[in-house]
Amino acid sequence: MLLMSRLASLESRRGWQVFLILLVLTIVLVPVLNLTLPPESPFHVPTYMLSLLGKYLCFALLALSLDLIWGYAGALSLGHGAFFALGGYCMGMYLMRQIGTRGVYGNPDLPDFMVFLNWTELPWYWWGFDQFWFAALMVMAVPALLAYVLGWLAFRSRITGVYFSIITQAMVFALMLAFFRNEMGFGGNNGLTDFKEILGFNIQAQGTRIGLYVASAVVLALGYLISRFIVTSKLGRVLMAIRDAESRVRFLGYSVTNAKLFVFTVSAILAGIAGALYVPQVGIINPSEMSPGNSIEIAVWVAVGGRGTLFGAIIGAFTVNGAKSFFTGAAPEFWLFFLGALFIVCTLFLPQGIVGFAAQMRARIARKATPAPEEVGNAASKHRA
């Protein structure tokens, strides 16, 4: 009963309505429009759009995870690509093992690239990945472990602000270089690819695609609720206090290290799950996901949407990636100008992102009955109201 009321309090009544409507729209309507309508119909959602949306959903979960640590705890991780990619690699390893003898060289145990490198047996860290449950566990455990160790090192030494960003960047860069090495046993630059099936379903089949899409949407919704649960809890308030005045919170007797460590680890797990859902949909995972530029881009999504608001992160991921997909096709020579300009305009004119801007607008429309009490930074509380 307590749980129910806690759940209900996550969102206002209108918030729940919006949430459920969006959920139904994404989970039910899109696949239905894809499957039932003929391709000529103007409402038909073509398959490429479906897989595109599936990808965006994973990015949205990734943005959400970064928002949790950056927007609420104030620590900008420029290494979230690493957690995403590690989750992806765990899933990729499972998918590689599912290929079995259908690989190019037909080896039942070893993936093609290992056969090629003259390896004779599976390295120990690949053991167990033929089981889905194990891979699924690792998808969460590996990023969590890395985040825990890195976070423990960083938060214990009170590394904050830019320094934290730089060491996470160093971490993701080092990991990228490590995964580039063919000796690591993760396929080097090409990474893991050529997947055949997941849980026995053909990975290229329309049904599987829709299944993965729906799974991504459901997981995003769950991720949103979990994040919401955290930020509306007492811990969430402590986190926001840390963000705004870390030393003061420390002096008040809260364990800043533990609070941050917890949320960083949760954030890494969410990022890992996002990666795991992403890999079967795009069909490849390779070290370029860990390039420092990609991780900076994640921060850009969050900033564009509005950091410190969970909804904003999701909107940001959709907006930036949608713009990217559109412009790389419509203006292949100039899209970087559009994208660059978008970032600049957002930081200059929408300091609280799209969500903050919307909140500002709504406040203004409300004819300043109360002279804008909600500092735009608190768009999250706006949502709750």
Place this chain on the structure above:
Amino acid sequence: MVRISGRIRAAAMGCAVAVSALLAGAAQAAEPIKVGVLHSLSGTMAISETTLKDTIMMMVDDLNKKGGLLGRPVEAVVVDPASNWPLFAEKARELVQKDKVVAVFGCWTSVSRKSVLPVFEETNSLLFYPVQYEGEESSRNVFYTGAAPNQQAIPAVEYLMGPEGGSVKRWVLAGTDYVYPRTTNKILEAYLISKGVPKDDILINYTPFGHSDWQTIVADIKKFASAGKKTAVVSTINGDANVPFYKELANQGIKATDIPVVAFSVGEEELAGIDTSNLVGHLAAWNYFMSVDTPENAAFIKQWHAFTKNDKRVTNDPMEAHYIGFKMWTQAVLQAGTTDVNAVRQAMYGQKVRSPSGYDVVMNTNHHLSKPVMIGEIQSDGQFSVVSQTDDAIKGAAWSPYIPESAKLTADWTFPWVCGNCTEPKFGAYAK
């Protein structure tokens, strides 16, 4: 929020309408045949790939001037996958499913090809891949117009082992750490050992992408070469890393007459970024050089200069591969009388094109070309002078006989094999 995204959407719609209106205005009455161009125009690979996009644009332009194909104009749909491998897959899907292109010309790196491969296989559409690569692949949906290892690496090493190349006895295999150098070096190592070169006389070295500080490695090469036997470097160093590598070589005074370096990824385009006066005599192996003296090549270069309105632009091997690929595709479409993928694929086999290198290049049933191999030495003007070339075209081998696992495999997409990696024909029973 609603307002702003609405605005963005409106702006985007406006853009799209404007663009399509422009295109519609330019197009002729008949429905155009669309081909996709999938080359990075931004990011790290833009250095190499933008030229290839221009090549296809030139070919399309030329074809339209000649009246198009099957009485219809041809339209190139250009997208920018931005050197981002998953984006390659997304854009490939967009080209095939949204823009309904009938063939795609694109990709440079192996990983980008691996990334789009499932899309082309799932949608049964065609990709023309113009870059020298590691082999070990033959997809029903890809035509490989670049060189396989047996069309580049082995002839180059053979040349260096011979008296004209300086009877090299000791080998440094230096490459960037990814699949193409790994495969090439693996094949070369097996080949060299089969020719009686002891293992101690082979040094293999891998460096990361974009490696810029070559002091240690060049010093190591010098040290390795000072063992008293004639030494050569076989370089599979990728793109960006080459400029600092060659600069370091030149500055440390390594002359081609002492330690020749033969490269498989350095062509005219890469040399345009280097002062070659100190690099004279270092080598490269390709299927085409800009300096080849044939009427076909002169016409090709002239067309290129006219199209780019710049008579300093160089041509290179992957451009020639795209030229061949596009010509072949055009011929196959004409022969099939349709752009239907299955019909075109069938018509591609045995298709012949007179290439700028002056040979009749043929498409084989393993989706690789038969091409000549040329060895060129770098000149002080940034061009190559051909010092050796094969008498006949060499057939590209998808599977290398020097790698035991792959030696068993056959690629042949015609009856009775109909398979890219089989040990026995799929329809062997029917053939009997």
Place this chain on the structure above:
Amino acid sequence: MATFMAAFMIAGLVVCGITLGAFAASTARADAYTDAIAGLASPGFAEKAAAIEALGRLGDSRAIPVLEAMADNQLYTRKADGRLVTGSGGRDITLTDAATGEALGPATSRDLTRINANNAIRTAVGAAVGRLQIGDPDPAKRLAAAETMVRSESPDTVPLLRDALAREQVEDVRAALTLTLAKLSLSSADPGERLTAIKDLSSRLTPEVRALVTPLTLTKPDGTFAEPDPQIRAAATELLGRIDTRLMLTELALNLFQGISLGSVLLLAAIGLAITFGVMGVINMAHGEMIMLGAYTTVVVQQAFREYIPAEFFGLYLIISIPAAFLVAGAVGVAMERGIIRFLYGRPLETLLATWGISLMLQQLVRAIFGAPNKEVSNPGWMTGAVEAMPGMVLTYNRIAIIVFAIMVLAGLAALLRYTPFGLQMRAVTQNRSMASAMGIRTGWVDAMTFGLGSGIAGVAGVALSQVGNVSPNLGQGYIVDSFMVVVFGGVGSLWGVLAGAMTLGIFNKFLEPYAGAMLGKILILVFIILFIQKRPRGLFALKGRAAEA
């Protein structure tokens, strides 16, 4: 006057006589010479090589220009009459008859068929020219001759070399001759000669000697020794041991140099960031693009020099590029600061996003203007080549120049901050903005100038980095992560920290690389930085006091 005239006439006669004598001598060999010259045009590689060797043996110095032309790909047959000619010049070629030296006037490449040279031909030419030049009055040519003759495998040059050595006075040339002679005698059948050769070499602890001696200590595949005489073997082993000890030391020194060189590259890349990020707190992701702008400025200046300035001043283009790059990158920096960044002070993480956007746009802009492929930047003459500081330790001039330049830039910047009014104002603004403003300092102006300074210095770094690496639109991306690592490792806001950070990382990297490989070395460095920041969260040279907490 009359005596003078007489002397003149006598001198003239003598000259005539000598010329006539030489002519007579050469006509005696004329047939062999013309035959050999004609042989250069033979179709096969082996025949060409034989002709070259024959020319070397003939000892006729007229062959030198012909052979050199051949090595430079400037030997042709004229299509009209099949005559073998040498040509010089690019588009309009001035012809000379190869056999007679008769001037044949201009021609174009269309009239000629080139006789292609390859490495083997060039090696053969080197040996032949060496033979012909071993008695040349110019010591530099003799040195070159002695060095190229090492590569010729023919033992019949031994007497020639002995003669030359006996006559030789210049130490460098003697050394080269001894080496060449020793190499040839090491393969001699006479054990005594081989032993003498080793003794001759025993004072030269160089890699070349190591290469010569090593084969003597090896065993053949059938288990027997390559060198049958145990005494010679012992001498060779002993010499080899001494060389290896020496080379180990050399290698250590070389590693140190390479480390310092890499460190100075890192220093140059990071020093501008030490201002924009370190002093001003802007997470300047467009820093790499400032370096790129500097490099492209160098390209433009170089192009202008090629087109408008006489070739002899070409080497100066790099000097002119330095202020030009400073101005270009500095101006872009000021524009960035005034247009965008000044609205973002106090929100460092948002400067990251805005500058990231700027960097994307700058990259695409450069790509649109200059095209995506690499641009060529040539090293000026004075930066090409290398000096051999110790045997086996080659220090390239461009690396030395970059080390010196990096130190100069750092020193100049430190002086600027320390001793100029602008430096004073800048420090005042960073330490206490409101107080500085109250004292009448135009803080906005100082901000713009400071950012411009940092960007300008990044541009200057671009000039230097264009000499060792690529010039492409992606140039900046390669340096940005490293630059941040250096600044954070060294300590934000401290110039000396940047120096120490860059040098530590550079040297550390170069000492790791031989053992761990380039890739693993870099990974280890990054892990090291992560762990180091745990220990010293503010870097090597941390600022103390209130400013550090801000």
